[in-house]
Amino acid sequence: MLLFGRNAELKDLGALVDGPRDRSGILIQGQPGIGKSALVDEAVAAAAIAGLRVVRTAGVEAEQNYAYAGLQRLLYPLRQGLDGLPARQYDALAAALGLADTSDDPSAYLVGLAALTLLSDTAGDQPLLIVVEDVHWLDQASIEVLAFLARRIDTEPITLIATLRDGITAPFADTGLSLMRLERLSDDHAAALLDLAAPQLPAPIRHRLLAEAQGNPLALTELPTAVGDDFDELTGTLPLTERLERTFTARGAALPSQIRSALLIAALNDSDSIAETLTATGILLGSTVGPDFLTPAVEARLITLGFGTVTFRHPLMRSATTATATADERRRAHLALADALGERPDRRVWHRAAAALGPDEQVAIELEGTAERARHPAGAIAALEQAAALSADQGRRTDRLLRAAELAVDSGRRDTAERLIETARTLPLTPRHDATAAWLLSGFEDGVREDPSRIGELAALAASVASDEYTDAAMRILWGAAMRCFWIEPGADTRRALLAVADALPIPDDDPRLVAVAAYVAPFERGDHVLGHLRALASTSGRDPEADRFLGSAALQVGAFDLAVHFSTAAAPGLRAAGRLGLLPRALAVQAWSLTRLGDLAAAAPVAAEAAAFARETGQPFMHGLTKAVQAEIAALHGDYPRAAGLTAEAERIGLASGARPVLATVQLTRGLTAFGEGRFEDAFADLSRIHDPRDPSYAPALRAYFLAELAEAAVRAGQTDALRDLLRGLTPAAESTSSPALHIGLRYAQAVLATEAADAQFLSALEADLTGWPAERGRLHLAYGEWLRRQRRVVESRTHLRTARETFDALGFAAWSERARLELRSAGESSPNPSPDASERLTPHELGIARLAAQGLTNREIGQRLYLSHRTVSTHLHRIFPKLGVSSRTDLAALLPTADNPPA
Missing domain, CATH: 3.40.50.300 (P-loop containing nucleotide triphosphate hydrolases)
Known part of the structure; x- marks a missing residue:
């Protein structure tokens, strides 16, 4: 037509x-x-x-x-x-x-x-x-x-x-x-369609049909069949969909009862197999039937027969068939289908469940088996929920509901999990059930939008569950509470309560989960304890991706960014290979955040871009906000301040909406970097100081200690040295309780730039510290020391340090710092031409990630497996990348984009 x-x-x-x-x-x-x-x-x-x-x-x-x-x-x-x-x-x-x-x-x-x-x-x-x-x-x-x-x-x-x-x-x-x-047809087009479908209609009926069809093509072609004595019943106030269903019902009602039974079986069958429909019909009717048996339904234009298939001409015809059958008719049809599917237990049990008249433990047990064999959480959830509905014993019903809720949490289906838990809580709950229900929902958003008092409740619950010897459940509750301490601030009393529960658990001290809990809850008080375990466990990384993810997160919390990169980099391949894209962006976010702090922007950019994409795709807004903030920081360090501003605004919207302190802290860091790079030193100090103010939403207890070099530079240039000294005094207890690398590197830098008479010794002491793997911090020290030497009229000595700083920042892509070093060198009497753009700066972060993998020798198919792209898409990107870099082969890429495994010649 x-x-x-x-x-x-x-x-x-x-x-x-x-x-x-x-x-x-x-x-x-x-x-x-x-x-x-x-x-x-x-x-x-x-x-x-x-x-x-x-x-x-x-x-x-x-x-x-x-x-x-x-x-x-x-x-x-x-x-x-x-x-x-x-x-x-x-x-x-x-x-x-x-x-x-x-x-x-x-x-x-x-x-x-x-x-x-x-x-x-x-x-x-x-x-x-x-x-x-x-x-x-x-x-x-x-x-x-x-x-x-x-x-x-x-x-x-x-x-x-x-x-x-x-x-x-x-x-x-x-x-x-x-x-x-698709909107309804215009009056002219509707009239034309009706005239084609039913050209002989009397004018009054035609006008009535046009009004009833409301421009719906199916109604215009199907309602004319209802013209006659029953037409009045199809009009009035009923919705169009229901009028159409009644039209199809009337058409089916004219068929013999045995044909209607076959139609009902076809409608209830979860397959379009004509063999299954005919077999079940024969079981219901007690006699063998063949394909010709369905001919009247075909002639009534309700179904079509294909090669081995039977399908309804329109879904409304199918729904009309099931809606008009009695409950007993549907039950007998389901039982007939169950008998016909004897060799397909997972399909058979669903029909048996649909036919159940009340609780049926045997069917419930079979549904549990179906859930265990399910190839996707959604199927398992549905099977367990149906098993719960058929459970005669309330304890088993609760178990099944909570198991289904746990699967819903793991698969990111919050509405489903909340509904299942709410249903479970209408039943009498044992302490174990109550504990399970309590911690399940903590898997969503890490409690970012919850009241901080909830963390204390979780601490008490974890202690109660642990006293009942449910150690694993207690550990999971405790981890959920610890994660909340990262995103929101619960207060010192709550943190101490969490530590007390952790200390009492009968779990080895080096369990990665327990190490991570200590790092999240008490990054300074337990800093040395955590660092000791991290260093001892570093040699075992790469065996368990989830353990590595815990340890990478713990390392970031205690300021060991080099170890955070080590563990999160080890975690990513296993999470990729298993397709665990819910956890992968968390590991990638830790990796990107830490790489950026270390100064490896070329490596951080593609990781942050991938983390942002996967966080968005998997519905993790707070992780998406954090990775956007990292991308903004990278842009600011590159000197691309317009891009940094756009990304910062996007990250801040997410952070403010959810109250996610680490997102907002990273936002303020980026604003401080931008202001500093533009010469707005007072703004830079104000932006960075907010991270240290407990009344500010960007206050982040752990992260505030890891931006001290930036804060110190801004304070000195803004004339805020007294305010800086006050802030540093506030960090003295933390510095005395932990050997956190980031904290002490920052403190040594701040003390050097604040020093007067002993500045020379302070700079030399800071440079003598082990800064292996911390090139950005070493570059900052050389730059600041060179600037101080020039101001002391020790010009010749200053050039060595300024030259080292320039070379370091050129290599890292720190544009503002490179320019500072160049200006200082010119003032010290040494010319310093601007560098040509680095190869990595000519590519988008996504392209850079692909190019780096290609430079390592991976094939297009292997790159696609890592990045969840097709090999053809990888090929398309490489065809764009080669001209941008002026190369024509992977060999050229390897020379242009050296890696740790492939150093430059």
Whole structure:
């Protein structure tokens, strides 16, 4: 049938599949029957003409509990290409699609990367059009993978078209898909369509139908079949969707009862297999039936039969079939399907559960087994929640609800977790259940938006749980509380209470979790204790990525930035390989923050960019804010103050909204660096001083001690030396209790620039300290000492230090400090030409990350596996990178971008 009133939409879809494009696809949204599928069919036809291969899938309401059901439908025709995938990707995708048995649950992100590789490889031979209809009925696992794909196909010969009903929050938000909203047809187009569908209608009926259809194409083509004695029942105040469903109900009611039973089974089946529908129908009716049995339903235009399949012509026809059946009819249909699926236990048990008349422990146990075998948390959560509903024993019901809630927390589904915990709390809870319910929600946002008093409550709860010998649960509660001490400030009493609980736990002192708790709760008081464990454990890094992540975070808290880089760098590969993209941005954020403080901006920039992207993608706003603040700091150190200002504003919005002190502290650091670089020394001191003010939202108890060099420089130039001395006196207790490298490096610098008579000795003492791995701090000392020597008229001596500072800052890309060193050198009688731009400065942080990996000798496919990109996308980036750097090969890259493993010749 012709499409009326959709010329603009057809033009957009045609351009998408048959010409240059700057978008990855289109999401078509509209009410049921508005013509979404008709437009998709036109796009598919245009794609065939343009030479694209089409792969498609559709959400099915009955399949929502089956992980990767939609993805399986999409990728099964491409299964021959699985053999070309890297081993880890092959295992993940084969498990997700049910093509291999494995005890390991594949990460959705690893499945997504495997799907991207498979589709990219396929598109290398022939461009692809991916069609995903009825997104609102897709299973959650498939939605996650398809969203992952949509964010990464903009550089691939792949286009995606999806359809979504009105009133549904778009699950593909922030994926780059353009939204195409379908509105009702104009009066003229509606009239033309009705005249084509039912040309012989009397004028009064025609006018009435046009009014009732409200420009909905499905209504215009289907409502005419209801004209007759029953038409009055389809009009009035009922919503259009319900009127259409009644139309389809009336059409089905005219069929024999046995045909209606078969239709009900087809509607309730979680598969479109005609064999399953006919087998279950035969079980229900007590006789064998063949495909011809469904012919009356085909003639009534309710279903269509394909090769081995039976599908409803429209989802409203399916919903009308189930809605009008009695509860007993639905129950008997489910039991018949369960009997027909005897060799498919996971599907069978869902039908048995739907047929249950009350608590059924046996079915609940089978659902637990289904949850254990689930290939995605969403399927396991649904199975456990249904098992809880069928539990006769309240204790088991609570156990199942809380297990489901824990999975929801791990998979980032806060609304689901809160609902499950609220349900569990309506039941009598044991102390263990109460403890579990209490700490579960702490997995979201680390309690950033909670009242600080909540931390004290968690400390008491952890102590109570530990006294009942639930050590692991107590440790998890304690860790949740400790994390809150990083983002918000609970006060000294609460910190002491947390330490008391930690000290009483029967856990070895060098347990990474316990080390991290001590670092977060008491970074100065327990600083030496933590540093001792970190140094002892450094040789064991690389074995357990989660342990390394804990230790990297602990090292940052106690100012051991070199160790923070060591542990977080060791954690990242394991988290990548396992597809744990929820934890990966946390490790990357620690790595980027610490690299920046050490002065390695070239290494920090791509890590911070990747951390920001993954934090946003995985719904971690506070980590996204922190990484944006790090990117702002990098821009300020490079001297790109407009970019620093933009990133700072973005990070501050996030930090203020959530009360995340480390984000705001890093924001103030960047503002201080910018003000200093622009010669606004009083502003710089004011900005940096805020980090030390307990009344200020940017006050960060640990981090305030690690920006002392910047604070001291600003104070001296702003004439605020007395205020600086007051601040330093406030840090004396911390300095006496910990050997924190960052704290003592900063203190030595501050004491040197504040000194008068003994300044020479102070600078020399500071330079004699071990600054291996701290080039920025060594460069600052040389610069400050050279400036002091020149002011003392020791010009010849000053040049050596100023030259060293200039060379250091040129290498690090610290633009403002490089310029200061040059000006001082000129004043000392030595010319100092400006350096040519560093190769890394010609690339975006994302491009720099790819270029560095290529320089290390990794293939495009290996780079793609690390960065969760397709190898074709990597190739596209490298083709852009080479001309920017004036090189033509990976060998040239290795010479231009040396690494620790590949030093310059």
